[in-house]
Amino acid sequence: MCGIVGLFLKDARLEPHLGEMLADMLITMTDRGPDSAGIAIYGRGQAGRGKLTVQSADPEADFAGLDRDLRAEVGGHVGLEVKDTHAVIEVEADRLAAAREAVRALRPGLKVMSAGEGIEIYKEVGLPRDVAARFEIARMAGTHGIGHTRMATESAVTTAGAHPFSTGADQCLVHNGSLSNHNAVRRGLRRAGMRFETENDTEVAAAYLSHRMEEGAGLGEAMEGTLRDLDGFFTFVVGTRNGFGVVRDPIACKPAVMAETDQYVAFGSEYRAMVGLPGIEAARVWEPEPATVYFWER
Amino acid sequence: MTEFLRTPPKQSATFSNDQNAEIRRAAATGIYDIRGGGSKRKLPHFDDLLFLGASISRYPLEGYREKCATDVWLGTRHAKQPIHLDIPVTIAGMSFGSLSGPAKEALGRGASEAGTSTTTGDGGMTEEERGHSRTLVYQVLPSRYGMNPDDLRRADAIEVVVGQGAKPGGGGMLLGQKISDRVAEMRNLPKGIDQRSACRHPDWTGPDDLEIKILEIREITDWQKPIYVKVGGARPYYDTALAVKAGADVVVVDGMQGGTAATQDVFIEHVGQPTLACIPQAVKALQDLGLHREVQLIVSGGIRSGADVAKALALGADAVAIGTAALVALGDNDPSLEAEYRRLGTTAGAYDDWHEGRDPAGITTQDPELFGRFDPVLGGRRLKNYLRVMTLEAQTIARACGKSHLHNLEPEDLCALTIEAAAMAGVPLAGTSWIPGRGAAPY
């Protein structure tokens, strides 16, 4: 039960302003979700480099010397940029999985928010304005991004319960609604080897998509599957390394608005989230149809 | 001799006579059983709790002499005009349509004389109830039958109904027999057709939208009126928390013994949680948000006596609401009408076909001949008497526990007779300090 915003840029000239635009959109959706906020930003990345975004309840202790310790463990060049409770660790792309394992061993208190070549996820409990400011989202550049403000329904108000959820490399998902069969689906995915960090229904949807894509499905095909296998009310907005997708359940009574221009595709739970975007007056604005998958890929 | 050795006939507990009769009825008619009222099965209830009176460790108050206050404020969080009631027993929402005009009038008369509120229902506000109710709560329901801004403004409080304990997740139902000209006109519908009201509101879904809906109602009424949110007792911890987050001043939690004008028996008996189990969960939600007593909690579903009132308050409710009990006080199911109940194929005490509109007591009907028998002045007086007795009973118990206000009753004043009730209410089993389930993961 929440506010969702999303922005997929087509015009590279807007990329330096992605964070600024998304942060504004996110803050507009505060009323819909004052409990916590989160944002996933996809950067251009650097060839051959991978990123882990990690979060800590005790950042001073956890992040001190982490780059040195990781270098000793996985080798190669290790970068570390601390942003409040989060840090972005940069390693050689082929050492990303090893780095993730090493982090788990070196700093058991750290939570991995995301892993991939482009994605960084920041999320915390608190008002969207404060969350965006803590992580200096407005200063971030990128190609696409998704943000979420949360009003928790049945699961806890914690950092781990905030959206976006990332269950695969460079993947993320946010959700507005409430799933009614997520426990059964989670059991099935666990048997198939997926790991879960929370009891949150949204994490199940994220893991479902990751699992389908691991099995070889494309983004659109995996999203089609949600209409068959997930029950309840949902609007999902999904990000991948190069893609951006939207799907609503067949009843489709949670709000959702989209806008498209030559420069971008935007998503908002309400139109007012998008009023600050350049050229919005001339955009094609529509509400996504029920049980219809929309996706854009670079 | 062989006669003597035969096994006596044995009825199946699984395929009981009742169950088999229902199978035959379904096979013959092709429709599920529809009825009024709440759950009829035996459930853990307030009867399974007892108060620990005062003696030496605590000192009791003197009955009749030392004051035990009963008043309650509702809607103090945001409303410019919160409600002040003399007693913490209110009348639950029951629609004009399901009830006759004179029955609504009697509820208004009795409640007003006793110093409490009445509530409209799924059919709009009638002059009978507005005219005779000192304090009237106006319901905003999914059907929006009769909804209009003038009535919003002349109500004393507004209750957004999300669900009912008899059928959490279900909509209203009023069958054609009761759609008279007047009911049809109030609801903008043709006369005599079945009405299956929607289960979700037409213009919002979920707590984020509800917050905006509440804002709109507050703006229409210039922030004067308290806004209640009523939920069926199914997932009361989350639903209470979300109602509060969406901006409710008062949360009403209706347990599964709560009645309905008409719904499927399978719904009434198999969906929801007993009222006893709902209260601690709702209270916990309010406590976790730091808003217990600041956002008030009204509990309904199976409240019958002053003991029930005292127990609900001790568990953390600010007030209770009664529906079925109020109808009984008015004369519903009265044994004096036994001959007529027999003609309807039932018996006094079991009559629940309120949707058929043939109520000999003139309460759940739109038939002028039948409701003409019902005297709203006398009915109002009976309800007032009953409300006074409930209040006196609750005061008696509270004084015995040393309380000068009913609201100072607390869970520690209670013990439970059964393990089930102890676990559900979160109070120790009598004679022990054991609260089953305490320490288990929260909801």
Add this chain to the structure above:
Amino acid sequence: MLHATANRLDAESVQTFDLAARGLRALNETLHALKGQPTNQTVWEIVNTKGAHAIAVGLDAPLDVTVRGTTGYYCGGMNKQATIRIDGSAGPGVAENMMSGTVIVEGDASQYAGATGRGGLLVIKGNASSRCGISMKGIDIVVHGSIGHMSAFMAQSGNLVVLGDAGDSLGDSLYEARLFVRGSVKSLGADCVEKEMRPEHHALLEDLLRRGLAEGKADPSQFRRYGSARRLYTFHVDNASSY
């Protein structure tokens, strides 16, 4: 902007209300205070709306209100008497439960437009999203563009006119509301059927098009009429699959 408005703006003094500066509560309280009062402050312009919710709700006076820009949920909710123009697009539930008066949306309307409306006229010059006219109870709705899925769900009475197309499940569980659609209907909901256009329907539609500012945009002869088959009016076991 409408020419009629422009003329009136010249003729009378326009009260401009800056929503961002003065806030929503002050706006609605100010407009409510005009109920039953002799006033010359009948023409209002609300600026800096920024998609706010509950703009100009619960009005009950013959005011002429123009909302500059896009609105959030429930603009013009429960309106009586007033004429409210939204010079932009409207969020969910525009003119919900309207009693009388007129609400005009220059742009598009989101879901639940005119929900449960009991009277008055709602004109949407762009498209309306899903559930347009849900549970309508006497309101007239004229949509110049198209409408989304589940529109006129459980619609009880009143008229819905659509110059464009209708989405899935039009008029599901319909009661006595009349639906007129010029374009295609993706699918009809349970118990909704096409009905004959008789002379009285042509006359009704002509009037609705005129009042709905669509005169000259469409001709009554281009429309089809949809209404209730009334099979679900009383439960019958053989219709159970429709539930």
